[in-house]
Structure formats: C-alpha cells, structure tokens
Amino acid sequence: MSDWAVDLGGMTLRGVADEDPFELPRDLLFPGTDVSLLERAAQLDPLGVNVVQDLVILRVQVFVIEFGGHVVVVDGGVGNGKDRPARASWHHRRTDFLDRLGVAPDEVDMMLFTHLHADHVGWATRWLDDRWVPTFRNARHVVTDVEYAYWEAKNAVAPANHGSFDDSVLPIAEAGLLDRVPLDHVPLPGLRFRHLPGHTPGQVGIVLEGARRPALIAADAVHHPAQLLVPALTSRFCSDPQAAVATRLALLEEAASEGTTLVPHHARGRRLWQVARDGEAYTLRDA
Numbered sequence: 001m002s003d004w005a006v007d008l009g010g011m012t013l014r015g016v017a018d019e020d021p022f023e024l025p026r027d028l029l030f031p032g033t034d035v036s037l038l039e040r041a042a043q044l045d046p047l048g049v050n051v052v053q054d055l056v057i058l059r060v061q062v063f064v065i066e067f068g069g070h071v072v073v074v075d076g077g078v079g080n081g082k083d084r085p086a087r088a089s090w091h092h093r094r095t096d097f098l099d100r101l102g103v104a105p106d107e108v109d110m111m112l113f114t115h116l117h118a119d120h121v122g123w124a125t126r127w128l129d130d131r132w133v134p135t136f137r138n139a140r141h142v143v144t145d146v147e148y149a150y151w152e153a154k155n156a157v158a159p160a161n162h163g164s165f166d167d168s169v170l171p172i173a174e175a176g177l178l179d180r181v182p183l184d185h186v187p188l189p190g191l192r193f194r195h196l197p198g199h200t201p202g203q204v205g206i207v208l209e210g211a212r213r214p215a216l217i218a219a220d221a222v223h224h225p226a227q228l229l230v231p232a233l234t235s236r237f238c239s240d241p242q243a244a245v246a247t248r249l250a251l252l253e254e255a256a257s258e259g260t261t262l263v264p265h266h267a268r269g270r271r272l273w274q275v276a277r278d279g280e281a282y283t284l285r286d287a
C-alpha cells in the first residue's frame with residue numbers, strides 16, 4: 001500500500017490507503033470516452049491509467065489530519081468484513097488498514113464524511129461479536145444534513161450504497177455519535193466544510209484553513225486527472241451530472257487562480273494537485 005504524509009504547516013495530512021489499486025474499466029467510470037483519453041491522462045499521472053487493459057486506476061483512501069492535539073479522520077474507505085457481493089474487491093475484506101492508520105482508534109476525536117458512498121464510510125464501523133459497532137468510539141461523526149437526508153430517503157426504499165447506509169452509517173447514529181450539520185459547517189477551528197454538489201447532493205470538501213499552505217480535500221468533485229483535460233467529463237456515479245460539472249469547473253478555476261492545493265480523494269500517483277490553466281483545460285504543475 002502507498003500511504004503518504006505531508007506537513008502543510010501547522011497541520012499534518014496523511015493519506016492511508018484502503019484499496020490501492022482500485023481499478024475500473026474506463027467506459028464504466030467515464031462513459032462516452034475512448035482509450036485516447038487514458039493515453040493523454042498518462043502524461044499527467046502514469047500511475048492513474050492502464051492503457052493496455054483500458055482501465056482507470058484510482059485509490060481509495062482515508063485521510064488523517066493532526067493539528068492542535070486533534071486527530072480527525074476524513075471518510076471511511078470500504079472497511080473490513082462488509083457484505084458487498086456486487087463488487088468482489090469490497091466483499092468480506094480482511095486488511096491491515098487499522099494497523100497502518102498511525103493512531104489508535106480511541107485517539108480519534110472526530111470523523112468527517114465528505115459524502116456517504118460505500119467507499120467513503122466503511123471504517124466508521126467494525127464487526128464485534130455479533131454486530132457493527134463504531135470503530136472510533138470516542139469520535140463525533142459529522143455529515144451534512146442534506147447528504148444524510150438524501151440517503152436516508154433512498155435507503156427507506158431499498159438498501160442504499162451497497163448496503164453501507166445500514167451497516168456503516170446507521171450504527172453510528174444509533175450509538176448517538178452522529179451530528180447532522182449545515183453545508184457550511186465548521187467542525188473545528190481550522191477546518192471548514194465547502195459544499196461541492198453534484199457527485200452527491202450534500203457532498204462537501206474540507207478546507208484546511210489552519211494550514212499555512214492552503215489546501216482543500218476535494219472529495220469526489222474530481223476523480224481523476226482525465227478531468228483536468230476534459231473538465232466537463234462526468235463520472236457515471238454522479239447523482240446530478242450538470243451540477244457536478246459546474247462544481248468541478250469552479251473548483252479547478254479557483255485552484256488555478258488562487259494556488260490552492262487540491263487533494264482529490266481518489267487521486268493515485270499525483271496526490272496533491274497544483275492546478276494550472278492550459279488553454280480551455282487544465283494541467284498539473286510540479287509541486
């Protein structure tokens with residue numbers, strides 16, 4: 001696994017891999033494209049593509065932010081032991097993720113969810129004896145009310161997000177550890193939510209305001225460097241494609257003009273993005 005850490009000045013940000021590589025057929029993630037997209041994207045991040053097999057290569061990770069005595073986990077990956085028959089690599093996993101987290105679960109005082117897809121919530125719970133219990137039992141768990149309500153309504157009709165609402169989110173709420181908050185929430189001084197709608201209605205990025213080097217955990221507003229080349233390229237997994245494009249265009253333009261470092265959740269080889277304009281599209285500057 002390819003875990004990493006960076007000192008942003010006053011805040012340490014780490015990325016702990018939960019699935020790497022996470023491979024998807026190109027036309028599953030980006031319908032309507034052809035393999036030339038991957039050939040071009042390979043120049044931005046050769047570790048993000050497999051041109052021969054026509055695959056997009058992502059990673060699923062969990063972020064740990066440490067500052068001012070706080071240990072904050074952002075998102076929950078896939079998790080262990082979850083029943084995910086529709087995706088073989090997520091089904092009944094046994095990994096050493098918690099050993100690589102770098103902190104004991106009881107030291108985590110907050111867990112933030114950018115959104116509630118199955119690859120972002122799994123480690124919120126683990127199996128103990130005969131049920132799913134909170135992994136981070138001393139942590140407040142924070143999700144936007146818009147996001148929670150959207151999936152709660154879907155889950156009332158059929159199990160949502162591969163069943164992860166039931167096995168990874170509801171146990172947190174039932175334990176009294178879940179806070180449903182506004183879209184512009186400030187979870188701690190130095191961290192701020194930023195609404196990034198489109199991938200899901202209540203998705204937020206995490207602005208690391210307390211760092212001397214301005215950075216934004218961009219969640220799934222950008223999945224892959226191919227979307228720098230074609231900013232209007234929408235993934236199949238976005239609930240509102242038009243909103244997703246508008247969000248991405250605004251984010252990339254802002255990152256290019258203001259120099260904010262973007263940390264896209266699923267970026268593989270290039271993890272911290274310094275975005276620059278390149279005609280009608282964007283490219284990555286060397287950090």
Ligand SMILES: [Zn+2]
Pocket residue numbers: 117119120220265266
């Ligand atoms: Zn994701």
